[in-house]
Amino acid sequence: MEYTIQKLAMLAGVSTRTLRYYDQIEILKPARINSSGYRIYGQKEVDKLQQILFYKELGLHLDKIKEIVNAPSFDAVTALNDHRKQLLDKRSQLDRLIENVEKTIASNEGRMVMKDKEKFEGFKQKMVEDNENKYGKEIREKYGDEAVNKSNQKILNMTESEHEEITKLSEELHSTLAEAFKTGDPSSQLAQKAADLHKQWLMFYWNEYSKEAHAGLAQMYVDDERFTAYYDKEQPGTAEFLRDAILIYTGMRP
Amino acid sequence: MEYTIQKLAMLAGVSTRTLRYYDQIEILKPARINSSGYRIYGQKEVDKLQQILFYKELGLHLDKIKEIVNAPSFDAVTALNDHRKQLLDKRSQLDRLIENVEKTIASNEGRMVMKDKEKFEGFKQKMVEDNENKYGKEIREKYGDEAVNKSNQKILNMTESEHEEITKLSEELHSTLAEAFKTGDPSSQLAQKAADLHKQWLMFYWNEYSKEAHAGLAQMYVDDERFTAYYDKEQPGTAEFLRDAILIYTGMRP
């Protein structure tokens, strides 16, 4: 069986550029060149390419691979052992890096004050606009203009510390929800705590609370794919789980 | 305190080339240029350089760092969190790599072929990923997400003995097919046995069997050169032969 460059590329899942490059650096030459100057590869080249790709997957550099596949006398095990050491070094280096990054994040989060008033104001403005664009029409239809305006007003009047509280609440809700989801039981204590956090979070946006509205919103989370996508981002099924927890929390379902 | 380029380089432990580069990519410009065209840095630049080097140590790319240090509104914590995720991904990838390298070393040292299970474990993950990348879209379009996910799940849950069975089946299929091909008759007993073996093999990947899907796949073997190349490796025309045998086997053609 003979292959033109594209056939071989397709077969092996690499680009034609890669094959030309391999030809150029003399790691894989075609079996022959036909009368039109086309590269023609045979079965031997297919096998060799597979070897090359195998070593490449192991993360070796092309010049090392070249040594291995071109010189049968070359000791592949030695090369692999060297490579292994390099990888282990790389990993411990990565571990240190991750540790440092996490420390930096922690210390930054601790004193993460959004003292940049403009940023905050801009953010608030955008929040209202986004809310309007995404859900404005249907929410207005459902709850009336006045309620929506009041809600928007509430967001705009939010102080910096309130905003911090909301952010914290929101984070707590998400982590609690993630934990609760693992239990699989929407009536579990954790799940009910999540529902309660959700209510608290909601109260920053709503002027009045009603069980029915809360349960209705929970259903909306499941029905509307935009909400579902948001809640299911980490774990599919989370939106449904939250709805069930809220239905129990509000007593709409035993 | 003012610094020429080398003074600052010494102070910070970087090369002058680095500082010129940072000037060029507009990440750190000198405070001013003196009458002879020399770069002159001030205290502010020293501080900024320290910041830059700090983030660099955390492994961030210069363009991210540029965003962080040049735009005070840019959220460093978000960037760091993104970065952290990338690092974690990198590490698990590295872990898999190390595992594979070690297995390859072990199998090479023992002068034995990598045992099926080990090889299989290392590549199961990749098998699913590759499958997704190569055929995911078209197959998902054809058979729906659920079928594909189930199939992937099936591969991942495959036990060693199942894998051995598959390997044996696959070998038997290939030899039977090669024999049958010699007869040239896709309705021959041997060819029909090959089709049956193919069905059995398929059942390891599919949850439900249907004649239509089986016949459809056979046609795909002919239409898609990646499959064709695989089956025609020994004898060109084998893919077509298999398709015809399957069409007869499934009763889609008398």
Add this chain to the structure above:
DNA sequence: ATTGACCTTCACGCAACGTAAAGGTTTAAA
């Protein structure tokens, strides 16, 4: 005045290709 330590701006090199551009060849359909 000269030396040597500074400074400047090009500009190539590195790994492993991606991505045009410009032009020849093969294949299939019109």
Add this chain to the structure above:
DNA sequence: TTTAAACCTTTACGTTGCGTGAAGGTCAAT
């Protein structure tokens, strides 16, 4: 039979973060 699509070729620049000259101006000390 013409022609368009789909191949193929070589050439060459871009990618990241600088290292490393080269060619030439500036400054302080001898």
